[in-house]
Amino acid sequence: MKKEVRPSAIKGTITAPASKSMVQRAIAAALLSHGKSIITNPGNSNDCVAAISIARALGATVTVLPNSLEIIGTSGITNNHLHCGESGLSIRMFTPIAASFSEEISLMGEGSLTIRPMATMESPLQQLGAYCKTTHGLIPIVVKGPLHGGKAALDGSLGSQILTGLLMAAPRAKEDVTLQVKNLQSKPYIDLTLEVMKAFGVSADNYNYEEFFIKANQKYQPTNFNVEGDWSGAAFLLVAGAIAGRIRVENITTSSRQADKAIMQAIMQAGAIVNEKSNAIEVCHAPLSSFSFDATDCPDLFPPLVTLAAACGGVSSIRGVGRLEHKESNRSLALQAEYKKMGINIEVDGDTMLVTGGPISAATIDSHNDHRIAMATAISGLTANGTVFIEGAECVAKSYPAFFDDLNTICKLPI
């Protein structure tokens, strides 16, 4: 699907979509609980839909209601083949969870997930007594539990998602679990995991993100859980306000544990006017100058940060490029290629991306089937000298299906 974005000032209010990070965790926790959980504001992202299908296969009864999910926890597996769509979190979180059941289960996916690395999942699960085999480091993955427990060491340098899965599965092990983690990246996502686990009545002790201790025989408790608005999707809207007018984004708060609330620091450093309200953020355009930001622990912010940097005077620097290779696209290369078409020079120096702000040229963009590339370039289109076309725009459904509809409601032509 091709979408077009015409140069436009923006003005208006948008409710942030549901956090797909949070809803996938909540679905997993509800699956593992004995009884009925209600999850409100689940959204309808593709990643949420994938998690629902996995929970059903693992034996949960999931009823999709207008703005909630009713989930009755598992009473036994109904399908040994789990389809994870394109969700990196779902496959990495549900692999350890599947390995806590005693039947053989396979996990697969599609699109970008077919080339994302899975190898580091094998060793920690084997150390905990389960069987886990990837296909030469990729999907499909086959697991067979149960999880016995004990000690497992893992490398967190590629990201936090496997640790999230191990933490969520560990309370189901027969014995206590100790997880020793080296070089953990994306730490705030682990805070989110621990928060959701706590809401469902289980806990893990965190020793400086290097060691986690999870007591055996803890039971997930059914819960009524509200999913927060998504800071990752909201980041694009807030940047739109900073570069092209004014916006109010509702259903987000800075008290959240979501990593991507850090977008606020970059927007303020660039010079936009920011007002924090209760449960909403307002951003208004002002002359913008270059900023410097470390996105190592919030890698999903790179695309909206590049959108912001492209609209700032001077050269902005964003650290953490190494975290971008294995997302839905190789995001560093995709950002360089697509922003070049719009006249913006991006250079990479080691782990740092240097973005030289300047006028945005009309262009036809390839989304690389990456929702964050589609959304970042669409927002840049607001300040272009002509229409920006986004090819493959349907990929926004992975996290924010209503993105283009929402954008339309706030465009007030001409800029």
Ligand SMILES: O=C(O)C1=C[C@@H](OP(=O)(O)O)[C@@H](O)[C@H](O)C1
């Ligand atoms: O746990 C999560 O919800 C996520 C963790 C991050 O991945 P890494 O931990 O691999 O960096 C992030 O990029 C991804 O979009 C969602």
Ligand SMILES: C=C(OP(=O)(O)O)C(=O)O
């Ligand atoms: C990388 C992402 O998600 P996941 O890893 O869960 O597919 C993302 O949403 O940008």
